[in-house]
Amino acid sequence: MTKNAVRANRIRLPALALAAALVPAEALAHASDRGHVLLLPTGHYIAGGAAAVALSFLVLAFAPQPPLDRLARWRLPLGAPPPGLRLAGSALSFLFLAFLVAAGFLGSRDPLTNPLPLMVWAVFWVGLTLAQSFLGDIWRFLDPWYAPWRLLSGGRAAPHALPARFGYLPAIVQFFAFAWFELVHPAPDDPAVLATAVCVYFAVNLAAMLVFGHEDWARRGECLSAFLRMMARLAVIEGRDAPDGRRRLSLCLPGAKLVGAPPLPPSGALFLLLALSSVSFDGLMRTFFWLGLIGVNPLEFPGRSAVVASSTVGLAAAFALLGLAFFAAGALGERLAGRTGATLAAAGALVWSIVPIATAYHVAHYLPSLAVDVQYALAALADPFRRSVELFGSPHLHVHAGALMGADRVWLIWNLQAAAIVGGHLLAVLVAHVVAFRLHGSAAGAARSQLPLAVLMVGYTVLGLWLLSAPTAG
């Protein structure tokens, strides 16, 4: 521990004791935009959303299957991306990341004027994930590891194979660490803290790629690539490697790629469920309900530092609960359909139906803030190494935060969020149904096997809408 850290700790303990002992005399917890949401008839939306998802399941149980199957197989060829695009894109992406990390260490200490936190948390984690979900595997051309790996490995085969028995475990461990850093760490926005985290994460995963090969580690080890590749299966552009080695792109319907995706091993299914549970917990941890559970006054939120332990437990518990619920629903469904012995395989195929739900949660929870954060990001990129707020008041840097404010905008945003949550679940029911039909070969068997999962999806619709309508701190 450094001298500074020792001194900081020495100061902090009496400081916190004093903070607890003193009477804080003002609380500026204002009527945030959630206040407008509390006046909306959100209960009706929740009931309506749940009914729509349940009804869609019933309709599908009686719908003719072959047309749905044909729709899922429909493709429109789009041509091929230029060869070399992947290497060039990756090299540029790596250089841009290096530039952002430099800005993180050397630029402004303010997370809203330093480009690194804005690019990582807003543009990459929110923006790129959504682009990936709607368009396709853009990450393939932006992955900053590929070019350095090619350079360092010389394109030779990996010295070791990543053991199959590990499954997606490395990605699960890393994603949990990533989610913990985002949601629980006291200062994930701090430019220097984030720059350090990015360097460590990049180096660890580059080293692993040199040992196990880029492709396998990006699929099962490096959690951001693994996550983004899974999200891209929802999208409308499909990329496939043709026999001539060229990549071919084609257009398909949203979710169609999920139906034909190879079943995931149980660890892969758990990885996808971890991604969804972390976004769900991100919503839950701000609610009065959760803060009440951990004994925190939501009007006097003591800051992230004070809730590290409870948030860590909550993040892990959310993952455990969702994992348990999903596999229990899968097992029960197989039993209802009269099948035995293939429960895990069925779950591995059906888990792809989680992708539209994860995307819906991502849209609903993060898209509104993206509208403002992108403005901050552009302003920060305009002057990445400045270290004062001298220019902040100048017109070209004024951030229009009002885009999200006021009752009418809140109404609009709430409706978009509700549409995303319900739409995502409807698509999930559809995907699950087509997958189940392929597994069972009959509409009746598919419907019976889907019943528990449909109940889970209705429940998750209710949870999603409730998280967006419940009172929250801040």
Add this chain to the structure above:
Amino acid sequence: MTDVRKPSRLFPSSVSRRGALKGLGAAAALGAAPGFVRYAQAQSSAPVRIGFQAHRTGIGAAYGRWYERTTAAAVKAINDAGGINGRPVEIVTEDDGTDPARGAEVVEKFASQHRVDLVYGTLFSHVVTGSAPAAGELKIPYYVVSEGYHVASGKLNRWVIQPGITDVRAQCRSVAPWIAQNVGKKITMIFPDYAFGHDHRDFFGPAAEEQGAQVIARIAIPPTETSFTRYFPQIPSDTDVIYHVMVGPAVLTFVKELGEFYGGRGPKLFGFIDSLEAVDINSPGLEFLEGSHFWEGMPRYLQPDASEAERAYRAAVGLDDNGAAVNDPRDVSTNAHMFGCWETLHIIKRSMEAAGYRGIEDRQKLIEATEAMTDMEEGIEHPQGPKRFDGRIHQVFGTQNISVVENGRLNVVHKTSIEDGLYEPEADYTAQAF
């Protein structure tokens, strides 16, 4: 616009410069290092560096945005007028996440890594109380803009000072005479059942009773409550005025349910604008506020009799006549509070000038110079109104505004005097050693 980047910008960062210097070991070696000599010679024109402890993330972020804008506008005004003692002002912003533990770390970083002259700008009380011991231990001036009573209470230390915004105790005292004389003498208080609400209960109640009014009911609402109708039957039927200080996301629901409960025929309402800062007063649910009164530190809406100084301040910060961003009418400001940033920075300027402040070796002189301040006239440095500083409790006193909601606007109907808010000091920081 003047660019005030510091001369030592050639170094990659203050941290690495410090690290390099540390490696040299002894102070003699420091003096011999060529880079150090150059910097020392440049010191007379080097910027005054102010560490801005900002709520950029966390629950204070909506306020942090406007505190930042006001800070930037004040720094620009000060620099355009020649800076402080001929030196430009530079702001170094660190986010505290509205988190007391991080607040203490930020103060430590300001003192040890950034080596700023002072720390400034904290709003939320729990961050102030969490950071104050660090400021005291590191002997760095800590100018807060938080309106809490914690500074005046004497429970902090000599390095913590609040010269730019009045505290909640004075605010409660200031409005009591006007309420008792103009709105009614039988008062029911509705407040959230935790420290913030208890302060209002404990400060306003006695002040109102001094004025011949009577608090006939005190209704404490649990902080997690989001529906309030079941509490309203506890309001005595002979209540003249309801004094409400609800905060948090459910405040719109509170107003709506209160309005529906009385159907426009109930007692008069008096509230503090804190909970509706940054919220459009014309939002759905707030129709029931028409005709009710609010405390405002500084008026949100431009008043017809606003002084030239106030108009200049609003233009500098970028406020339109409705108190929203001039180029973003949806972005309603936190104007009742944020003037405190502007005024505090100007007091820092005055104090540095009075102290002949040269560098961090003069930090103690800076605090002493602020402690010596007394009356401050209304003007561009104090656009909210005249102030009177009490060095013993490190707290400023000032005028307050009482506004009525009329046709979806807040119009000032009364300005309290400084004397209305004065109370007997309970401490004397000047008797403490530095």
